Amino acid sequence: MRIVTLGAGTVGTWIADLLCQHGHSVTVVDVNPEHVRRIYNELDVKAITGSASQSSILFQADVLGCDICLAVTGNDEVNIVAASMARAMGARRTIARVYAPVFRDLSTFDYQRHFRIDRLLSLEHLSATELARNIRNPGSVVVEQFARGQLEVQEVLVSQKTAALNVPLKELRLPRGVRVGSIHRGGRMWIAGADDCVELQDRITLIGRHEDVDQVKDKFQKEPGPKQGVVIAGGGETGFHLARTLEGERFNVLLMEENKERCEFLANHLRKTTVVQCDATLRSVLEEERVGTADVFVACTGDDENNIMAGVEAREIGAQRIMAIVGRPDYAGVVGKLGIDVAVSERDVMARQVLGFLNSGPVISRTALPGGNIEVLEFEVLEHARVTEHVLAKLQLPTQCLITAVIREGFVRVPGADDRLHAGDTVVALVEQSVTDAALAMFQVDGRR
Numbered sequence: 167m168r169i170v171t172l173g174a175g176t177v178g179t180w181i182a183d184l185l186c187q188h189g190h191s192v193t194v195v196d197v198n199p200e201h202v203r204r205i206y207n208e209l210d211v212k213a214i215t216g217s218a219s220q221s222s223i224l225f226q227a228d229v230l231g232c233d234i235c236l237a238v239t240g241n242d243e244v245n246i247v248a249a250s251m252a253r254a255m256g257a258r259r260t261i262a263r264v265y266a267p268v269f270r271d272l273s274t275f276d277y278q279r280h281f282r283i284d285r286l287l288s289l290e291h292l293s294a295t296e297l298a299r300n301i302r303n304p305g306s307v308v309v310e311q312f313a314r315g316q317l318e319v320q321e322v323l324v325s326q327k328t329a330a331l332n333v334p335l336k337e338l339r340l341p342r343g344v345r346v347g348s349i350h351r352g353g354r355m356w357i358a359g360a361d362d363c364v365e366l367q368d369r370i371t372l373i374g375r376h377e378d379v380d381q382v383k384d385k386f387q388k389e390p391g392p393k394q395g396v397v398i399a400g401g402g403e404t405g406f407h408l409a410r411t412l413e414g415e416r417f418n419v420l421l422m423e424e425n426k427e428r429c430e431f432l433a434n435h436l437r438k439t440t441v442v443q444c445d446a447t448l449r450s451v452l453e454e455e456r457v458g459t460a461d462v463f464v465a466c467t468g469d470d471e472n473n474i475m476a477g478v479e480a481r482e483i484g485a486q487r488i489m490a491i492v493g494r495p496d497y498a499g500v501v502g503k504l505g506i507d508v509a510v511s512e513r514d515v516m517a518r519q520v521l522g523f524l525n526s527g528p529v530i531s532r533t534a535l536p537g538g539n540i541e542v543l544e545f546e547v548l549e550h551a552r553v554t555e556h557v558l559a560k561l562q563l564p565t566q567c568l569i570t571a572v573i574r575e576g577f578v579r580v581p582g583a584d585d586r587l588h589a590g591d592t593v594v595a596l597v598e599q600s601v602t603d604a605a606l607a608m609f610q611v612d613g614r615r
Contacts, residue, residue, distance in 0.1 A: 344374030
């Protein structure tokens with residue numbers, strides 16, 4: 167594929183290197199001549215000096231016919247403008263990295279839809295999601311968020327007997343906004359059908375809005391055990407997103423942040439999290455805040471060395487599980503020896519996102535569900551595609567393909583059998599790998615890729 171990367175800083179350089187390793191043709195643009203010379207000498211890329219927000223520079227980078235344009239400069243506004251311009255100039259897909267949460271907050275303004283950008287990515291939010299996945303127990307594991315964060319896929323272990331066991335799914339009367347997507351039993355995983363029944367020790371995936379999924383989980387799980395204590399060191403965007411994800415009935419969250427103004431922001435925006443102004447890198451502070459009694463300690467201060475040291479101190483005073491954000495690759499072999507159980511790298515979580523977008527035709531992104539042969543695919547519905555010809559009940563989709571959500575004009579809904587897809591919709595589907603080609607053919611125009 168031909169890919170244009172806007173920005174040659176730490177993230178841009180790393181992404182360009184990753185794409186080169188996968189054999190793609192990469193062009194890199196950066197306003198700093200030194201960055202351009204460095205990346206040109208180190209990588210097999212075409213490098214251009216100039217502002218990513220100028221049309222003449224984008225034209226010079228040949229963005230008109232590129233498969234993907236990745237805007238990852240250090241400026242949110244430049245990334246949004248550049249990705250929007252690239253899409254208008256002919257790029258097939260555009261992705262913009264953003265830091266400020268306002269750009270992803272649909273309650274104020276839909277930047278992604280307005281500027282016609284395929285995806286706004288936040289490294290901090292992705293890292294927080296990865297940490298949350300590792301913190302939650304096997305009874306409630308967040309697999310991923312799709313449909314711009316409005317749709318959640320959760321994996322639930324059915325470990326206790328409930329009234330929903332051995333009852334066909336069609337008789338459970340689940341809310342319209344949530345579905346059982348797949349069932350994992352005895353080493354085999356398949357897409358759930360209306361006549362399937364859930365059995366003890368099954369792993370099932372629930373798909374829907376967060377509040378709907380939490381409601382449905384009660385049908386398959388009894389009351390959870392005692393709350394887990396989670397201490398988060400660092401109240402930046404990663405710590406904030408993580409606290410907001412975890413706060414609720416199952417976790418007691420304590421967030422430690424040194425900056426007073428940031429503490430005030432956190433206290434105003436987190437409903438059930440205790441915010442403490444302090445320096446989480448000091449052992450005396452960790453002891454004072456009784457970090458040794460925590461079930462999980464997470465270090466995400468924004469500095470690798472501080473995260474590692476805070477994790478080591480928390481381990482020594484008794485915290486049960488230690489997690490940290492560690493970005494430098496050369497630290498990968500060290501953190502485990504220092505007692506850190508989980509080290510999350512922003513580069514790694516970004517890699518999965520970027521590689522998931524390297525698709526052709528109507529596929530926007532694809533992500534494999536763990537432990538099986540099922541993928542979550544996001545399709546763009548093209549004009550005159552076969553999926554627009556009938557209502558869903560009459561479409562010749564493979565039985566191993568389940569359409570779980572439709573995004574239309576920025577709104578997400580779980581479709582019914584009588585719903586019909588329209589050009590411009592985005593579809594989220596669970597697809598078994600054996601029928602991916604057959605499902606893809608339904609979203610192509612006249613069967614062409």
